[in-house]
Each structure stands twice: as C-alpha cells, then as structure tokens.
Amino acid sequence: MLVEVPGGPPGSTLRGLWVDAFGPGLKTRAQVQQTVNDAVALGVNTLFVQAIRRGDCLCMKSGLPLITDKALEKNFDPLAIVTRLAHERGLKVIAWASVTGIANAAVPSTAPGHVMKTHGPNSGSQSWLARRPDGTWLEGKDGWLDAGIPDAAEFMTQSVVNLVRHYRVDGIQLDRIRYPDGGDWGYDPKTLARYRAETGASGTPAASDPRWQAWKREQVTALVRRIALEVKAVRPDAWLSAATITYGAPPAPGDLAAFGRSRTVTDVMQNWPQWVQDGLIELNVPMNYKRDGVAEQGAWFNGWNAFADSVRVRADGQPSALAVGAALYLNSPQVSAAQAGRSVAGGLGWVGYSYRTPTLNVYEGKEGMAQGLKAVGSALSTRPGVLPPALRWQDAAPSSRGLMGRVRGAAVLGSRPVEAWQGGVRVAQSLTDGNGYYGFLTLPAGKTEIRVGGQRWTDTVPERGVVRLPDLVLRDLKPATGKPVPGKPSTPKPEPGKPTNAGKR
Missing domain, CATH: 2.60.40.10 (Immunoglobulins)
Incomplete structure (x- = not known):
C-alpha cells in the first residue's frame, strides 16, 4: 500500500550540485567559501560534497588518510567547514563517498597508511583488490576494492559511517558502490574460496555464470545494507543515498525482468531497485548521463527517469526520494536546462554534475568555470520550476x-x-x-x-x-x-x- 505524501513526491524540491575533489572547490577555506557562494547564486539547495575520494578523504575524522594533493590547505578539514558554511546559508550537505573505487595509478596517494600500501596489489594474501581471472587489477588507471572480501567490506563500512559519526552532514551518498565495468571481476582467491564455501560450487566460475553473478550482486547489496544499518543506528535522521548506474537503453517502467538483463545488473552488479525496496537507500540519484540529440540518448534519459520513478516505493509502502543526476559536463547549458525541465515536470528532483565542470565547454577547456556557471545558471533559470527563488528541500528521511x-x-x-x-x-x-x-x-x-x-x-x-x-x-x-x-x-x-x-x- 502506497503511503501518500502531501506537497509532492519526496525529493521533488531537491536541486543539487555535485562538488568533486578532482579540481578546485574544496581544498582551501577560500575555495569552500566561493563554492557555497556560487551554489547560492545558482539557486541550488543541496550540495553533494565529495568526502571520500579514492581511499582518502577531504576530512580529518573518517579514519582514512587526508588527500595528499599539494593544493590542500594545511590544518584544514574541508568537510567540516563546507558543512558549517552551507548550513549557515540554508543549504543541505550530503557527504559523497566513492566506496569501492580506491585508487588511480596516475595520481597515487602518498599517504603512508593508504589502503593501497597496506592491502594493495603487492600485499599477497592480504590484498583487497578486485581482480580479473588472470590476476590483473587495473581498470584503465583505476583500482577497486572487492566487496566480496569481508575485511575490505568492513573497512569500507567504517570509513563511510564515520562521516555521520563525526560530521553534522545531512546524509551520505554512496558512489562507485559496485564492481568495475566489464563483468569479469571478483577473482581474488579469497573471494573465490568464499563463493565455493557458501554455494557448494566447484572450480572457477565463468564471468557469465548466472549463479556467480547473483552471488557477487549480493555482496554489493550486503555492503550497502551494512552501511545503511550502521548509519541509521548512529543517526536515524540522516539520509541514505546512492548515485546509481543507468547504462544503455532503459527498461520499461516497472519492468524488473528487463532491468535484470541490463548491464547495470550483469556487468557492475548493482541491483538498486532492491536497495530502494528494502529501504537501504532513501534518496536515489540515478546518474542519467545522457546527451540529447546523440542517437536515442534523449529518449533514454526520459526512459530511465520513468523507470526509476516506477520503483521508488519501499516494502513498507513509504515512497523514497528521487532526484535525477544529469551530466552538465557533457551538454550545453541549453540541453542541461531542457533535461532539468523534463525531470522537474515529472515530479523529480535534479542534481547536476558538476560544480567544477558545469558545461561541455568548460570540460573541453573552451571556457572557465565561472563563465560556465553563469551560462548554465542563466539557462536553468529560464525553465519554469527548475530554480524558483528560495526553494528549499525540506523532506525528512523516511x-x-x-x-x-x-x-x-x-x-x-x-x-x-x-x-x-x-x-x-x-x-x-x-x-x-x-x-x-x-x-x-x-x-x-x-x-x-x-x-x-x-x-x-x-x-x-x-x-x-x-x-x-x-x-x-x-x-x-x-x-x-x-x-x-x-x-x-x-x-x-x-x-x-x-x-x-x-x-x-
């Protein structure tokens, strides 16, 4: 039975902006103040602030090492300061955490205690990395932890939960909460031994083995569940969110069987409709990174919005919040505004990626960030209901x-x-x-x-x-x-x- 919610569906008034840690925005007090000022000027009401980046943190109390970027101001806790300044201006702050994605070989952390040094590729049986059948661990330049290794899962859980233990953020968002692209991951000997012991299987499963895929999906879901339970035990009012995958063509609204055949499920092992139903996430932000005018992507954008909207009701009848994640960096301001308009007209919230790259021109180095923010803000303001003055996201978590x-x-x-x-x-x-x-x-x-x-x-x-x-x-x-x-x-x-x-x- 659906529980009716007055004033529109949960999340419908959320207007957000992702603030990543791959450039300026969070690394000095001056940058944080400018970020908050720019967010207020743009008219958004929620900042998704990257806290955990790659096994390190833009914070001092997560249990992870601080990022080792030379641009980081000394004796500075970015998450604490941005949360305080944003709250003073009426903005909510969601601490965004990259969970299983923990390394980039091109820009490695130099912190002595980083997980890549203690449980990385050269740690033998103590390695926690997701691996292919041949033992390789790099996906491009990136390294990932394996959710099927219990010690790695515990490490990831405590790192995320510490964000709500020690900071007055309004919630947490799980990103990179999955296996890497490709489908052929999870072949660390410890993971395979667990799989065999728990299922009775023998030998080494093929990447396409449905039983193996289902077991790996359960490891990802179990990690989401454990984080959610620990967060709610610490802070019942904190929002649980995830930035979820929307690869390829969308399933029809409500068609869970078709979703089960999608790359989201069979490739990266994410079953986010189940997370919603079980109350493990309360704010779903599908990363609906599509480009209108490129093949069928405009229709795909609409289709994924419709599918996510169709699976937002939890097992207890409460509707979860839903906000569409849009790729500002792949589109012109006009296309981003059109996508935001369609999302809002459908009763959904909206989150743009990202503050650092607010337009395609900024992403391609053709204009500066300030110029891009002004351009996208101007375009968004022309769409009815997208950025109305003084709009606040006031929903309470279910x-x-x-x-x-x-x-x-x-x-x-x-x-x-x-x-x-x-x-x-x-x-x-x-x-x-x-x-x-x-x-x-x-x-x-x-x-x-x-x-x-x-x-x-x-x-x-x-x-x-x-x-x-x-x-x-x-x-x-x-x-x-x-x-x-x-x-x-x-x-x-x-x-x-x-x-x-x-x-x-």
Whole structure:
C-alpha cells in the first residue's frame, strides 16, 4: 500500500550540485567559501560534497588518510567547514563517498597508511583488490576494492559511517558502490574460496555464470545494507543515498525482468531497485548521463527517469526520494536546462554534475568555470520550476524501523538465510554477509523474532530507529522446532524492548 505524501513526491524540491575533489572547490577555506557562494547564486539547495575520494578523504575524522594533493590547505578539514558554511546559508550537505573505487595509478596517494600500501596489489594474501581471472587489477588507471572480501567490506563500512559519526552532514551518498565495468571481476582467491564455501560450487566460475553473478550482486547489496544499518543506528535522521548506474537503453517502467538483463545488473552488479525496496537507500540519484540529440540518448534519459520513478516505493509502502543526476559536463547549458525541465515536470528532483565542470565547454577547456556557471545558471533559470527563488528541500528521511545483528562461531558466516517473523508470519528475509552481519530497515514496529542458523531471538522493533541485537553463536544445529527460544548471545540479554548498544560498536 502506497503511503501518500502531501506537497509532492519526496525529493521533488531537491536541486543539487555535485562538488568533486578532482579540481578546485574544496581544498582551501577560500575555495569552500566561493563554492557555497556560487551554489547560492545558482539557486541550488543541496550540495553533494565529495568526502571520500579514492581511499582518502577531504576530512580529518573518517579514519582514512587526508588527500595528499599539494593544493590542500594545511590544518584544514574541508568537510567540516563546507558543512558549517552551507548550513549557515540554508543549504543541505550530503557527504559523497566513492566506496569501492580506491585508487588511480596516475595520481597515487602518498599517504603512508593508504589502503593501497597496506592491502594493495603487492600485499599477497592480504590484498583487497578486485581482480580479473588472470590476476590483473587495473581498470584503465583505476583500482577497486572487492566487496566480496569481508575485511575490505568492513573497512569500507567504517570509513563511510564515520562521516555521520563525526560530521553534522545531512546524509551520505554512496558512489562507485559496485564492481568495475566489464563483468569479469571478483577473482581474488579469497573471494573465490568464499563463493565455493557458501554455494557448494566447484572450480572457477565463468564471468557469465548466472549463479556467480547473483552471488557477487549480493555482496554489493550486503555492503550497502551494512552501511545503511550502521548509519541509521548512529543517526536515524540522516539520509541514505546512492548515485546509481543507468547504462544503455532503459527498461520499461516497472519492468524488473528487463532491468535484470541490463548491464547495470550483469556487468557492475548493482541491483538498486532492491536497495530502494528494502529501504537501504532513501534518496536515489540515478546518474542519467545522457546527451540529447546523440542517437536515442534523449529518449533514454526520459526512459530511465520513468523507470526509476516506477520503483521508488519501499516494502513498507513509504515512497523514497528521487532526484535525477544529469551530466552538465557533457551538454550545453541549453540541453542541461531542457533535461532539468523534463525531470522537474515529472515530479523529480535534479542534481547536476558538476560544480567544477558545469558545461561541455568548460570540460573541453573552451571556457572557465565561472563563465560556465553563469551560462548554465542563466539557462536553468529560464525553465519554469527548475530554480524558483528560495526553494528549499525540506523532506525528512523516511522512517527506518528495523534491527541488525551478527552471527558468529561457524566456519562459514556468509549467505545464511535470515528471517524476521511477527505474529506467526514471516515479514522479511535476507542473507548474512561475509562477516556474519544481517539486518532489516522496513519492518513493522513491534515484537519480532529473528531466525537464523537454527537459532532464534526475539526483540521489539521501535517506531523509528534500529535495534542492535546481541551476537548469536551458531552451532550449525538443525532448525529449532516448537516453542521459540532465544539463541545463545555473546553479550547479556537486553531488557525487553530495549535496544542493545544502539548506535555503538
């Protein structure tokens, strides 16, 4: 059942701008002040500020090393300052994180503690990199972490969650939350060993093997789930967002089968409609990077908007927020304005990429950034409803109601079925990740029994927020029968209805 939302669909008033870390905009106090001033002048109300770039951060409290760019001002925390200045001007700030994309060989980090030095290509069995069947790890110049390696997943999770632990950002956005392009990734020996242990498969799967693809997709989804659960345990009001993939021709609205055959699913292993349905992301920003007038791309832009709009309702009936990500850098100001106009007319929000490259001419070096911002701002302002004066994005994040936990004690922790039961009815099911974590974010409030690995545990899902359950120690017993009994916790049983260590690790 769809929950009606007064005042338009969630996200419809969002007007945003991505501010990347590959050029000026965030590296000095003066640049940050100028960025905020330019955003206000343009008329946007939300900044998607790159915090985690490539295994490093434009911040001091993520647990990652600072970026080592020479242009970075000393003793300066860009995320803290841009958040404060933007909030003072009435703008929201979403901390944007590149999750699995962690290196560029052409511009490597020189920080001693960077993950490429501790778990990079020369780290032997301690390497966390996604690899092809022949062991190579570069996609062009880029290196990526493998979501199927449990230690790498934990590293990525904590880095992102630290952004909401230590900064008053309005939410987080996951980018590069996938496998690299090509479909032939995930062949690190540790990943293959996990796959065989959890599925019973033997040998080395072909890249086109549907079972192998499905398992890898689940690793990406499990990483999104774990981040979402931890964020909501720390900050229930923080927005969960992802910049999602829209490769090629769009499926028809609601056609999940066609989406399942798309490159988004079979190549980079992203199943973002499931993320929306499960409440793992609350603001979907499809990177609908198309160029009107180039073959069918104008129609593709419209089609992907329609498909994303058709899958925005969560399992609990709440609609998620949706804003279209448009490629300012690939288009003229007039085309960008036309795309923004079509998006807004459809009840969707809009986000432009990027502040640094606001037009095709800027991207190609034919005009400066200031000139490009003025040109695109002028074009956008001519479209009704795109940049109305004093428009604010005031939506609250949907209510997340759920629980999270972890299983321990068994040789194989991943891919174990987990069920949530209420009133004798199974209301949700999922799988554990490689570290044994599981959880749900769209459960009805009330008494809930978790069943996993023959163990059971009962607690109460709150009206808002996430309950953290005690760890359950598995003995690989046969499923329990008869009257439910709690599983064996590794920590004392909580008082009835009281979350255990909610928001803490």
